[in-house]
Structure formats: structure tokens, C-alpha cells
Amino acid sequence: NNKLRCRTVYAFAREMYPKTIKHDISYGTAGFRTRATDLSYVMYRMGLLAVLRARYKNAVIGVMITASHNPEPDNGVKLVDPMGEMLEQSWEKWATKIANVTDDKLENVINDIIAEYNIENMNDRPEIVIGKDTRPSSLHLSKAVIDGVLAMGGKPVDYGIVTTPQLHYFVVCKNTRRAYGQPTEDGYYKKLTNAFKKVRGQNFNNGNYVNRVLYDGANGVGAKKIKYLKEGLEGSLIVDMYNDEIIGSGKLNYLCGADFVKSQQKFPTGLPQDPNVRCCSVDGDADRIVYYYLDENKKFHLMDGDRIATLIAGFLKEVLEKTGISLKLGLVQTAYANGASTDYITNELKVPVACVPTGVKHLHHKALSYDIGVYFEANGHGTVVFKNSAKEKLRTALETNNLSDEQKHATERLINIIDIINETVGDAISDMLLVETILHYRGWDIKDWEKAYTDLPNKLLKVTVQDRTVITTTDAERKCVTPEGLQAEIDAIVAKYPKGRSFVRPSGTEDVVRVYAEASTSQDCDKLAAEVAKKVFELAGGTGNPPEI
Ligand code: G16
Structure with missing residues (x-):
């Protein structure tokens, strides 16, 4: 049986999902993330890995296909552990290994994992819960995951298009034998809305609070799903929804959504610009949210x-x-x-x-x-x-x-x-x-x-470099270890600005180095960010045009 299965696994891998990409990718901040066209074999292999993980943990494991805040042509995949956590760190290295090995060595890596974790129950058929976002590429990529799960002898449970947090919720519901809730979309909406209505009571408004919010769905899954939630809210909260373009319009996260609003510090497209109205934006897989409003002078205020x-x-x-x-x-x-x-x-x-x-x-x-x-x-x-x-x-x-x-x-x-x-x-x-x-x-x-406090002006920049892994950090990413000398330069720049703070780190989801800066005035903050970005460009092998100061 096992032998037959193994043959299926590797024949499938070679014939249907051959490894076509030469360069390595690694399991980063939120799993694998890159151009969707480069991901079919990675998805298939993640299906295999999910089954091994499920057998090892004797539990249901989740696989989410999404690139969240990234542009529409990207995609990605992350594994969800039994209690909704991200894949345990010690397995990330196996994910990276299994993704990068050549087709003819795939069998060896799988055997290594089985040996390392002493996985004996290779005939078990664990459930693998699968979800995807609205990217057009998600459809065939999820098919690849399902094929991987089936080839390894697991049982795929396809939830179709769901938000990332819904997928996490389903995994936990299943692993707690429904103690956490019903593992269905309906169960999810009912749990949240029933609790919300219970706490809110009969008075929907209170003091300065008005029960209406403008909601930016980022033209993604968050727009699709809020409609069901709204029904369950029964008027206790009025959610006016914007940015719900059809799937494949190319508008996902474009000039809207939580990442755009936060990183650009701008009001998104598609929402009415009424003064002092509470607005919120979610991102491409609805796991992030920011609030904001425009004042009487059209000044933008962000609640991140x-x-x-x-x-x-x-x-x-x-x-x-x-x-x-x-x-x-x-x-x-x-x-x-x-x-x-x-x-x-x-x-x-x-x-x-x-x-x-x-x-x-x-x-x-x-x-x-x-x-x-x-x-x-x-x-x-x-x-x-x-x-x-x-x-x-x-x-x-x-x-x-x-x-x-x-x-x-x-x-x-x-x-x-x-x-x-x-x-x-x-x-x-x-x-x-x-x-x-x-x-x-x-x-x-x-x-x-x-009114609680006043944010220090802050800025986020991206610098493109040849190889972003040359930047390594310590102290919760607040200090840069390599390239040598960069941290000393940053310290010297920061010292010039009152309340100045800045750090740099390689992104785990995009091929860029991120530069963060804050200072007591926005002019200082802009200068500080630009100066640090320039140093990164000089010392870490920048490509393209150097940042301007
Ligand atoms: C993912 C991670 C977040 C992280 C963000 C940006 O978010 O889940 O924890 O803050 O990427 O990460 P980085 O700066 O390393 O690119 P999402 O919403 O895109 O899945």
C-alpha cells in the first residue's frame, strides 16, 4: 500500500507538478509568497507536508492559499497548526527543504521527515482543511494542494474561498471537537454576531457613538464575506461596504485595503469622503484592519x-x-x-x-x-x-x-x-x-x-537590493547585525533628530528591505527615513535608482 502510494506521490510530482524554478524560496513571515506562476509545485509539496504534519500531530492541519496584502499576480501558502497557530518554527525548515529539493530527491526529503519525527501511522487519513483567497490563481493552486494531500493519503476538506482567519477558526473547531464552535462558515458568523448582539443590547447607539461604519473590502475576500456577517448583525451595526470588484478585476488591494491605507497613510479609493465618519479597511485575506477618518479640512487621521x-x-x-x-x-x-x-x-x-x-x-x-x-x-x-x-x-x-x-x-x-x-x-x-x-x-x-495619545510622525519605505538576506537583525529587529557598519551609520543619523528612531529589516513577504522611521516632526521623519534608506542602498547592495533625500 505504502509503496503504491509513494509511487503515486513521486509520479504525480514529476508529471503534474514538476519543479520548474531553479532558485530557492524560503518559508518566511507568512509562509511562501512569490509570483503565482512559480508556485504550482510548491503547493503540491505543501499538500504532502500537511499530511505528514497531521499524522505527526494526530490532528487536523490547515492550508491557506493567499498572498494577502501583495498585488494580485502574487500568491502564497501557509500551513496552520492544530490550535490555529502558524506552522511550528522547527518545521519551517522542512517546508523550505521540501519546496526546494529537485524532483528526484523529493522522496529522500519525505523519508527524512518521516524518520526525524518517527511518523509510524502512515496509513492514517488525516483531514487537511484547505481555503483560498479570491486571486484568480488560487483556484488551480488549491487544486495542486488537494492533489498533494490525496497523493499522500490524506483527506482534503475544501472550504473554497474563505478569509485566512476563518480557515484558522475551522481548524481549531475541528481539533477541539467543536468546543470552539461549529466548523462551518455559518457557525463562524453565528458565533461572532450572537456574542456581539448580546453585548450591545437594545441600545445600538450611545453618547457620541453612532452604529454605522464605512468598510473597505479591498476588492477581496473580506468584501465577499462581510455580507453574510451583516445579515447576522440584524441592524445592531450598520456596515456600509465599498470596494467589492469582481474576482480577477486586477483591483485587489489596489489603492485600497489595510496595507495601502497604513503604509501610504492615505484615504483609499472608492469610499465617500464625508468628514468625521468612521471608516475601516481590511486587507486581501481579511486578517488585518485599520480605522481612519477625514476631518473637516480633509486631513487624514489613521487609527492603526x-x-x-x-x-x-x-x-x-x-x-x-x-x-x-x-x-x-x-x-x-x-x-x-x-x-x-x-x-x-x-x-x-x-x-x-x-x-x-x-x-x-x-x-x-x-x-x-x-x-x-x-x-x-x-x-x-x-x-x-x-x-x-x-x-x-x-x-x-x-x-x-x-x-x-x-x-x-x-x-x-x-x-x-x-x-x-x-x-x-x-x-x-x-x-x-x-x-x-x-x-x-x-x-x-x-x-x-x-484623543488618547498623539502618534509620532512615522514613515515606511522600501529599498530594493540584490539580495535582501544580507541584512540580518537582532533585538526584536531593532538592531542590524549585518552588513557590518550599517547599524553604526543608522545610529549616527538617528542621533540628529529629536525623538528619532529607525530600523531596517528584510521583508518576509516581498523582495524588499523595509525602512521604518519616526521623529518629532514629519519633516524630520521624512528626512530620517530617506537618509537611512540611502545608507541601506549604499551598504546592502541597492539596485535601481538610489533613494532621494
Ligand atoms: C504578513 C504577516 C504579518 C507581517 C506582514 C508583513 O501579513 O502575517 O505578520 O506583518 O506580512 O511582513 P514583512 O514585513 O515581513 O513583509 P499578511 O497580512 O501579508 O499575511
Whole structure:
């Protein structure tokens, strides 16, 4: 049986999905990501790997086909571990190995994995849950994953077009035997909307809060799926949806979506420019969200992941205090977090804050070390995770009936709010419901929200270099180790600008080096970013035109 299967695996690989690309790719920040035309064999092989991983873990594993914020011609794939986490780091090297090996050595790598992890149950047929975004290429790439799963003897469960966080949710539902929820799209919408409506109650508006938000779907899966959510909200929140072009229009993430709004710091195309109206944008696979508005003078104001994190952490801290129950709350950020937000969290909210490298896998992992961990990247990717013991403590406190009325209310509120949150991974749609819940609770409009602190002007630039791996970093990416001398140059430049801060790192999803800068004025910030970008270009082998200062 096994022999027959092996023959199928390798015959398929050679005949249907031959490795056509010579250069190596690696499993980066969010799996493999490159031009869609280069990915068929990688997808097939990820199907194989997913089955091995599922057999090893004795659990359902997920495969998501998406390139999220990247342009439409790109695509990508990431594996989802049993509890919704990104693929465990020690397996990333196997993913890279299996993707890069020549067709005739594929068998050897698979045997190496089986030997390394002592996978004995090679006849098991584990379920592999598969989802894809709206990219036209996703269709045939998901077929390649399915073929890989079948060839290795797994059972593909194809969810079709879904958001990345929905796929994570399905995996967790299946692995918890439905304790987390029903592993269906309908189950997902019902879980979120029922919890949302319960917390909101009958008064849809409160103080300055109005229950209407403009929603930019980035012409992607987030636009398709919000329609179902809206039905379940039954008017408790009015979501006016924009940017829902048909699949294959080439408009995905184009001049719209969370990545465009955050990195360009601009209002997206397609939404009405009404003053002081609360707007939000999600990205191409709906795992990131940012909020923003235009004021009376058409000035753009951004509420990014840092703002969302501080809104959530401030709220949780307050409600937690009201419960009288002692649980450790913490917040996790990356080096991209605006310095003003970190000051606010530390000095005003007095919530412990940690800094980790870019990539949800790092943030998620760190957040799990708190009873309640809030994590967000500045780009709007994040969620809240609760330890099981923390949930248990809240439920037990409620059951024992020793709470005052205020404590009881606060505890109930917190328990209901857990169900609005997709704890499995950052989820734009669930995050939107959480933000709306908190703004409603506080009676705030978007301007009230903005008052908490003032962002330092900041800038994100991309520099193209011959080989971005020449840049290596340490200290949660805040310091550059190689090329030698670059960090000293950055330090010297930064020292010239009040409240200046800058760092550089190779992107894990695009073939560029990212440069981040912040300073006390926007002029200084622009100059600082440009100077650092120029140094990167000079010392790290820049290509094309050097950045201008
Ligand atoms: C992915 C990761 C994020 C990361 C972003 C940019 O987001 O999931 O954690 O912040 O890429 O990463 P990099 O700067 O390394 O290119 P997404 O939404 O594109 O999947």
C-alpha cells in the first residue's frame, strides 16, 4: 500500500507538478509568497507536508492559499497548526527543504521527515482543511494542494474561498471537537454576531457613538464575506461596504485595503469622503484592519494596529478591575509600534508591554504567556488570547455567586466578549466587532478615540537590493547585525533628530528591505527615513535608482 502510494506521490510530482524554478524560496513571515506562476509545485509539496504534519500531530492541519496584502499576480501558502497557530518554527525548515529539493530527491526529503519525527501511522487519513483567497490563481493552486494531500493519503476538506482567519477558526473547531464552535462558515458568523448582539443590547447607539461604519473590502475576500456577517448583525451595526470588484478585476488591494491605507497613510479609493465618519479597511485575506477618518479640512487621521491594541487593552484593564478577579494582562507589539503608543501603554495604561520580531507567530506565542494577551502589529494584524485557566477563573467566579452586582456585570461582559474575539489568529472582521463594541461601551466617536495619545510622525519605505538576506537583525529587529557598519551609520543619523528612531529589516513577504522611521516632526521623519534608506542602498547592495533625500 505504502509503496503504491509513494509511487503515486513521486509520479504525480514529476508529471503534474514538476519543479520548474531553479532558485530557492524560503518559508518566511507568512509562509511562501512569490509570483503565482512559480508556485504550482510548491503547493503540491505543501499538500504532502500537511499530511505528514497531521499524522505527526494526530490532528487536523490547515492550508491557506493567499498572498494577502501583495498585488494580485502574487500568491502564497501557509500551513496552520492544530490550535490555529502558524506552522511550528522547527518545521519551517522542512517546508523550505521540501519546496526546494529537485524532483528526484523529493522522496529522500519525505523519508527524512518521516524518520526525524518517527511518523509510524502512515496509513492514517488525516483531514487537511484547505481555503483560498479570491486571486484568480488560487483556484488551480488549491487544486495542486488537494492533489498533494490525496497523493499522500490524506483527506482534503475544501472550504473554497474563505478569509485566512476563518480557515484558522475551522481548524481549531475541528481539533477541539467543536468546543470552539461549529466548523462551518455559518457557525463562524453565528458565533461572532450572537456574542456581539448580546453585548450591545437594545441600545445600538450611545453618547457620541453612532452604529454605522464605512468598510473597505479591498476588492477581496473580506468584501465577499462581510455580507453574510451583516445579515447576522440584524441592524445592531450598520456596515456600509465599498470596494467589492469582481474576482480577477486586477483591483485587489489596489489603492485600497489595510496595507495601502497604513503604509501610504492615505484615504483609499472608492469610499465617500464625508468628514468625521468612521471608516475601516481590511486587507486581501481579511486578517488585518485599520480605522481612519477625514476631518473637516480633509486631513487624514489613521487609527492603526497600535491604536486598536491600546483601545482594547485599556478597556480590558478597566473591565478586569471591575470584576475584582486577578488576571495578568499584557500587550505585545513589534518594533513598528509607534513610540507614543508604547509610552501610553507603559505610563498611562500601566500594562506590561513586550516587543517581538515581525510575524504573528511571534506575537501570538508571546501573548500566550499572559492570562490575557493582547497582540497587534502596527499594520492592524492582531487579536486577544485568553488562557483556558483565565476563562475558567471567570466562569467559576460567576458560578460561585460571591460577586457584587458590579463585579457580576463586568464578569458577564468579559465572558461574552471572549466570543466576539477570534482567538485563533488576527481577524479583521472579529476585530472590527470588538472595536465597535468598545467604542459603543465608551460612547466614543472616532475623534474621542484618537484623543488618547498623539502618534509620532512615522514613515515606511522600501529599498530594493540584490539580495535582501544580507541584512540580518537582532533585538526584536531593532538592531542590524549585518552588513557590518550599517547599524553604526543608522545610529549616527538617528542621533540628529529629536525623538528619532529607525530600523531596517528584510521583508518576509516581498523582495524588499523595509525602512521604518519616526521623529518629532514629519519633516524630520521624512528626512530620517530617506537618509537611512540611502545608507541601506549604499551598504546592502541597492539596485535601481538610489533613494532621494
Ligand atoms: C504578513 C504577516 C504579518 C507581517 C506582514 C508583513 O501579513 O502575517 O505578520 O506583518 O506580512 O511582513 P514583512 O514585513 O515581513 O513583509 P499578511 O497580512 O501579508 O499575511
